[in-house]
Each structure stands twice: as structure tokens, then as C-alpha cells.
Amino acid sequence: MKNARLEEFRQVAYKYLGRAKDATFELTDAILLTRNVYSLADLSLSPVFRRKWPSVYEALQDSRPQRQKLMQLYIKQIPVEGRPLLAGDHTNWSRPDAVTLQERTYEHSGTSIAGNKPITVGQGYSTIAWIPEDSGSWALPLRHERITSWENPIEKAVWQLKQVCEHLPTRPISVWDSEYGCAPFILKTANIPCDILVRLRSNLCLWGEPGAYTGIGCPRKHGNQFIFV
Numbered sequence: 001m002k003n004a005r006l007e008e009f010r011q012v013a014y015k016y017l018g019r020a021k022d023a024t025f026e027l028t029d030a031i032l033l034t035r036n037v038y039s040l041a042d043l044s045l046s047p048v049f050r051r052k053w054p055s056v057y058e059a060l061q062d063s064r065p066q067r068q069k070l071m072q073l074y075i076k077q078i079p080v081e082g083r084p085l086l087a088g089d090h091t092n093w094s095r096p097d098a099v100t101l102q103e104r105t106y107e108h109s110g111t112s113i114a115g116n117k118p119i120t121v122g123q124g125y126s127t128i129a130w131i132p133e134d135s136g137s138w139a140l141p142l143r144h145e146r147i148t149s150w151e152n153p154i155e156k157a158v159w160q161l162k163q164v165c166e167h168l169p170t171r172p173i174s175v176w177d178s179e180y181g182c183a184p185f186i187l188k189t190a191n192i193p194c195d196i197l198v199r200l201r202s203n204l205c206l207w208g209e210p211g212a213y214t215g216i217g218c219p220r221k222h223g224n225q226f227i228f229v
Contacts, residue, residue, distance in 0.1 A: 012073055016066040023051055023059035068163070071142050075167050078130055078140070085131045086174040086194070087139065088161065090153040095122040103149050108179075123147075126156040128164055128174075153179060158188045165194050173197065 017024045030046035037043060040060075044053035078084055092107035101123075109120035124147040129139040143160040147153055157180060165172065173195045176185075181200040189196060 009073070009077070013070065016069045016073065018064035018066060020059045020062040023055045024063040024065075026050060027056060027059050067143075067145075071163065072167055074130075074140055074142050075164070078168075080169060082133075083170050084168060084172040085133050086128055086142075086161075086164065086172050087131050088126070088128045088157050088174060088176050088180070090147070090157070090179055091125050091127065092120060093123045093125065094120040096120060098122075103146075105147075105149050124153065126153060126160060128157070128160045154182070154185050154188070158185065158192075161189060161194060162192050165192050171195065175199075 014021055014025050026049045027043060029048040030043040031037070033048060034043060034046055040056050041053045043049060044051070044056050049056070092109055094107070094109060095101050095104060098104070103123060104121050105124060106119050107122050107124045109118055125144060126147050127141055127144045129141045131139050142164050145156065145160070147156050157176075161174060171193050174197070176196065176198045178199045178201045181198040181204065185198070186196075
């Protein structure tokens with residue numbers, strides 16, 4: 001039954017790959033089966049990629065996957081029992097020497113040179129994945145898209161989360177790192193049917209609602225202050 005289910009999944013996914021689906025499908029298998037990839041041409045050496053090496057580049061150039069339908073296909077693989085656990089993240093693809101690469105932006109990098117600011121030049125990607133809670137070390141990406149120069153990580157993450165939650169049968173729980181622990185993200189996700197758990201910065205200060213006016217002096221603009229250390 002597992003083999004039949006896997007075969008059915010692969011057939012449907014193949015149908016949603018758009019143009020150049022044969023080369024794209026084999027390229028996907030090559031990526032899954034290749035432990036270390038140092039260049040795109042390396043993938044053409046995989047035994048499951050039965051084409052010449054130029055087809056790797058042609059597949060990436062011509063393919064137009066139907067992202068929305070692929071996302072719905074992935075969601076169908078999530079067990080219906082319990083509440084899904086989603087994880088959102090913003091990662092960078094550092095390309096400081098690719099001066100002709102279009103749409104390069106400044107991205108946060110945790111592996112900067114000592115003494116320099118923790119940034120790099122490249123492209124940013126926003127991902128939302130389903131995380132199995134019981135066992136295993138893998139995740140199922142539901143949305144994985146580049147953050148263009150006219151977008152920001154918050155807007156992209158909110159849009160992706162909305163797209164995913166519209167097709168989930170139950171209300172999910174989503175977890176995010178400290179980049180999303182800000183008022184714009186909380187406000188923009190308020191109407192999305194999802195419970196959100198966000199990590200806050202260690203030096204973040206939050207203010208509560210001010211108390212009732214006592215009639216003496218100027219009304220307070222802020223209430224209690226909460227400092228996370």
C-alpha cells in the first residue's frame with residue numbers, strides 16, 4: 001500500500017511540474033539521491049538523470065511548476081489526526097561574488113567574518129514547512145519562495161501562512177524565530193486561523209496597557225514594562 005501511495009503521489013506531482021516536466025522530474029530525483037552537490041552539472045551524473053548535462057539548466061529555465069496545486073498535494077499527505085505543527089523561517093543564499101546575478105539583496109548572515117557586520121549579499125528565501133512531531137528528522141516544505149527586492153520577510157511569511165492555512169482541515173500551530181517577534185507580524189497574522197508561537201529577543205522590552213487615570217497629573221502613556229533577559 002505504501003508503494004502504491006508513493007507511486008500515486010509521484011504521478012500527480014509530475015503532472016503539476018508544467019513545461020519540461022520529464023527533465024524536471026528526473027532532476028528532482030537526482031537531488032534527492034545525491035549526497036553532495038558542488039555544481040548543477042554534478043546532478044547530471046546521477047543514474048536517475050538520463051539526459052545530458054545541458055538538460056539540467058534547460059529544465060530549471062523552462063519549468064513552471066504549479067505551486068498552489070503542489071502545495072495542496074503536499075497538504076494531503078499530512079495526517080488528519082491532531083493539529084499540524086508548522087515552522088516558518090527566512091534563510092539566505094549568499095552570493096557575494098555573483099555580480100551579474102539579478103535581485104541580490106542584503107541578507108543577515110550568522111557566519112560573517114570577525115569584526116564585520118553579520119550581513120551578506122545574495123538572495124533571501126521564505127519557507128513554511130510541516131514538522132512531524134513524533135519522530136524523524138525531516139520536514140515537508142509547503143511553501144518555499146524567494147523574497148524579492150520589493151518584498152520583505154514579514155510580508156512574505158504572512159502571505160505564505162495565509163495560503164497554507166486556507167487549505168488545512170484543522171487549525172495549526174506555527175513556530176517562528178525572533179525575526180518575526182515584532183508588532184507588524186503579530187498584527188498582520190491576527191485574522192489567520194493559526195496559533196502562533198514566536199521566540200522573542202533577549203533584550204526586547206514590552207509595555208502593557210496603562211492603568212486607569214487617577215485624576216492626578218498627566219495620564220500615563222504606557223503601563224508595566226516587561227523585559228526579557
